Amino acid sequence: MAVRGAEPGVIWARPERAGRGPKPAFTRADIAAEAVRIADAEGLDAVSMRHVAAGLGCGTMSLYNYVPRKEDLYELMVDAVSAEHELWEPTGDWRADMMRVAGQTRELMRRHPWLPRLMSPVYGFSPHALRYLEHCLACLDPMDASYGTKFELIAMLNGVVTTYVRNEIDSAERVRNLPWSEEREQAVRLAYLGGQVASGVYPRLAEAFTQDAGPIDMEAVFRRVLERVLGGFASS
Amino acid sequence: MAVRGAEPGVIWARPERAGRGPKPAFTRADIAAEAVRIADAEGLDAVSMRHVAAGLGCGTMSLYNYVPRKEDLYELMVDAVSAEHELWEPTGDWRADMMRVAGQTRELMRRHPWLPRLMSPVYGFSPHALRYLEHCLACLDPMDASYGTKFELIAMLNGVVTTYVRNEIDSAERVRNLPWSEEREQAVRLAYLGGQVASGVYPRLAEAFTQDAGPIDMEAVFRRVLERVLGGFASS
DNA sequence: AGCGCACTACGTACGGTGTACGTAACTAAT
DNA sequence: ATTAGTTACGTACACCGTACGTAGTGCGCT
Structure with a gap:
């Protein structure tokens, strides 16, 4: 049986893929992208576990394999769009x-x-x-x-x-x-x-x-x- | 029949007491105080319409006579604690x-x-x-x-x-x-x-x-x- | 004085939420 | 081959905000 959320804290600390079972159907990036898509299109309140899961085409509870709590889904979203930050060579000013x-x-x-x-x-x-x-x-x-x-x-x-x-x-x-x-x-x-x-x-x-x-x-x-x-x- | 939430915007614009029916059992201050009490004691997430109503000793839906939407309850809370701001004679600095x-x-x-x-x-x-x-x-x-x-x-x-x-x-x-x-x-x-x-x-x-x-x-x-x-x- | 209406009160019901838990299928390590 | 850890997912529970219907109450007008 899986550990089911007994692990502490940061989602980034746990590996995306565990070695043992069947290979996951989605990556964290997939999930984050779908959540972002929904939030952009229908607002943050439309981002529910059911909705995101439906968008991905999987059962609601399957999401919890990737994301222990909804808060972590939010964290994924923030990280995903943070990637859009364009970085440049500092000018000196x-x-x-x-x-x-x-x-x-x-x-x-x-x-x-x-x-x-x-x-x-x-x-x-x-x-x-x-x-x-x-x-x-x-x-x-x-x-x-x-x-x-x-x-x-x-x-x-x-x-x-x-x-x-x-x-x-x-x-x-x-x-x-x-x-x-x-x-x-x-x-x-x-x-x-x-x-x-x-x-x-x-x-x-x-x-x-x-x-x-x-x-x-x-x-x-x-x-x-x-x-x-x-x-x-x-x-x- | 009552107007039931068709009125726009600011809760402060509507009078606390209408002249017609039986006199309200609570004031806005009562409601705000109860909501604040709950939020202080059990956290903001514990502030639900049911919970506040129960704390006041009235039916859940009765609250909607005083507070058209939950957002307005929040507004009442913020105003209530804003009263705690102590004002003084400006010093000149x-x-x-x-x-x-x-x-x-x-x-x-x-x-x-x-x-x-x-x-x-x-x-x-x-x-x-x-x-x-x-x-x-x-x-x-x-x-x-x-x-x-x-x-x-x-x-x-x-x-x-x-x-x-x-x-x-x-x-x-x-x-x-x-x-x-x-x-x-x-x-x-x-x-x-x-x-x-x-x-x-x-x-x-x-x-x-x-x-x-x-x-x-x-x-x-x-x-x-x-x-x-x-x-x-x-x-x- | 008495009628009508605006208001209060509140129960029921609906569609949504996060997520605990049980179960079945699957695969990598032993 | 066995087994243990993972994935997948349906069901169920306790909550949420609130639309709506109905009954009772008392002020304002005629």
Whole structure:
């Protein structure tokens, strides 16, 4: 009888293929690809064990031979798309390089809108994540700082990008999924907000809302915020 | 017959009490408090409509009179604990004040470890969130910047704190929940990581791991990172 | 005063989820 | 050839969110 999930931790630690029984019908890559396909097409919530198994053309429980828990399936997915990170020869300008890294991460998340929800530093040690980390460190070679500081910078940058893109995506998705129209939703929200602000309890918010009427250039905000973060690290 | 969820958006827009029928048995605050109690005691996953209803001593479906969708229950929870934010008279030193805000947010999230998972800027307009925002703006009065920049700063700070605390909590929770021992888990992870790093494909990672042997002072890291972010905004 | 209606309350039911467990087929090592 | 470890997968369980129907309640209007 199989060990059935008694093994600890990291899925990457166990060999993909055990020597003994009949040869597996799928690779981890197959499974990850199918899960990613589903998530891209129908959203993360559509990624269920049954659904993925059906997509692969096998029984639901067969999946558990490859993936001990659903969490591990998520980990496979994150690793799979992390492979899309394009790596390049560092230019020597670490700030520019890190900006480029951030931009790529952002593009990655836009291609796979479910990524931010799964991004957690706990998943930080998959093979492709290691490649990515090494690449970041290479870009940071010219930076005069300890590895500790560099890790802080990388974690920070990832965190900021994740948070930022998550906002973008979540609001967009929420608007798309709601049954009533976007205008109706926005009208209700604005009416409520206006009412609250008009109460006089929030004078600064009130002032800000009369002031900031124009639409905001998200692209510019993104770049500016990142520049600031990098600036914070450069000065030290 | 009741309207049954055909109303759009924000739960805060609809009045807590309608004039017509029998008076509701609970307030939103009651419901939020119960949900928070459960989440604190048994984790966010234990917060189900059935569970909350049982805790309140009413039928499951009765909850839907107060809370159109589960997402709104989450929104109530976030607002409820946001009330714990202590507000003070700004000191005039906006960097110090914002550091204090961040520290409080962190404490809040440690008291309610499920908070980071629910924190999303989409929930940014609950009554207590507005209070919090106004307070931040008050702290930022001495800062020479547009409201746009100030909002960017606040969002950024929240994002960083959330990301940071989420790491702390998620890793802790993961370790606590796993059936095998922490040492075994860490041993497996380290063995795997060591093997990967020893392959020679990640020279910088290898160097970093031989170097950074000591335990890291999370408190110091937290403060340092925040200082950097604030520094990035101060210089502009 | 009394009618009607908007509201509360709540049981039932449906379609979904993750996954524990039992069983049968298969193959590599002994 | 035997056997032990693996793969495959169907069944079953305990949960989830919530659509819907129905009964009771009391405010607002006529």
